[in-house]
Amino acid sequence: MIVGGYLTEPLSYGPLRRRLLARGAASVTIAPVHIPDWLAAGMVGFGPLLLRTGLAVRRVHRAAGDTPIIVVGHSAGGLLSRLAMSDIPFRGRRMAVSDRVGALVTLGTPHELAQQPFSFAHAGIEAAAFLSRHAPGARFAPRTAYVTVGSDLVRPTVAPARHLWDRLLGALFRFAVGPTTDAGGDGIVQLSAVHLSGARQLSFHDVRHGHFGSPWYGDDEVVDRWWPVAVELWREALAVREGAGAGAPRRSSPSVDHAPGTPMAPAPIAPGNDIG
Numbered sequence: 001m002i003v004g005g006y007l008t009e010p011l012s013y014g015p016l017r018r019r020l021l022a023r024g025a026a027s028v029t030i031a032p033v034h035i036p037d038w039l040a041a042g043m044v045g046f047g048p049l050l051l052r053t054g055l056a057v058r059r060v061h062r063a064a065g066d067t068p069i070i071v072v073g074h075s076a077g078g079l080l081s082r083l084a085m086s087d088i089p090f091r092g093r094r095m096a097v098s099d100r101v102g103a104l105v106t107l108g109t110p111h112e113l114a115q116q117p118f119s120f121a122h123a124g125i126e127a128a129a130f131l132s133r134h135a136p137g138a139r140f141a142p143r144t145a146y147v148t149v150g151s152d153l154v155r156p157t158v159a160p161a162r163h164l165w166d167r168l169l170g171a172l173f174r175f176a177v178g179p180t181t182d183a184g185g186d187g188i189v190q191l192s193a194v195h196l197s198g199a200r201q202l203s204f205h206d207v208r209h210g211h212f213g214s215p216w217y218g219d220d221e222v223v224d225r226w227w228p229v230a231v232e233l234w235r236e237a238l239a240v241r242e243g244a245g246a247g248a249p250r251r252s253s254p255s256v257d258h259a260p261g262t263p264m265a266p267a268p269i270a271p272g273n274d275i276g
Contacts, residue, residue: 001060003031003053005075007038012211016218023227031056046083046127047091054084054095061100068102070234074217075209078109079127088134103145103234105226107217108186108209112193138198142240145233149217149226150194151207152184200233202226
């Protein structure tokens with residue numbers, strides 16, 4: 001299941017959906033989160049979006065025959081996914097769908113948003129701060145695998161955004177996610193904010209945040225870098241749930257850098273293990 005980012009429409013993720021299907025996913029659903037929902041969240045917080053995301057996970061999980069699914073959250077969609085998984089209520093709302101999620105992949109998600117200097121706490125900062133307190137890091141591992149993906153392509157002093165759309169988005173989102181530091185980011189979210197402790201961390205040097213400019217996290221050449229990792233770790237999480245890996249030591253999750261132009265081959269999906 002794909003959970004889209006701030007001010008995106010599900011339609012925006014149609015190409016990514018087709019790419020995941022081409023790589024062996026049995027089915028791919030895009031969470032019904034729309035631009036008006038995001039605009040409303042700016043006024044009332046992420047609580048209603050938490051419910052909508054959690055209900056979507058439940059529907060996809062049932063459709064998959066109760067097999068734990070892979071959830072791919074782009075940008076703020078990664079925060080929504082973690083909120084829906086949390087077993088602690090957020091603004092009086094609780095979905096607790098972690099057991100229905102076999103792997104969570106986040107693409108350019110500002111997990112450390114609350115650590116950035118801001119003059120006011122908007123809804124996204126509130127959500128990130130809640131998660132840092134009540135569902136930090138890879139909270140539900142090893143039963144749920146975590147993959148965090150980020151990029152340091154854009155650096156203010158090295159390679160500033162060249163595309164007009166990137167510059168416009170950068171100006172629009174700067175108040176929400178903070179400026180990109182000299183360490184670099186994907187044009188919207190800085191690399192230092194995207195990774196979770198305990199997750200498999202994938203850091204790239206040539207990927208943009210959004211759908212404009214190339215490549216972005218959902219383009220073919222980039223999907224081939226993170227999707228096989230997600231499938232592998234999803235299988236490991238299912239093995240843990242089935243007891244096959246319960247006594248084995250947990251594998252460490254170092255940061256992994258994939259050089260541009262060296263995609264990994266997609267892993268085949270075993271019969272009976274459908275991915276949502």
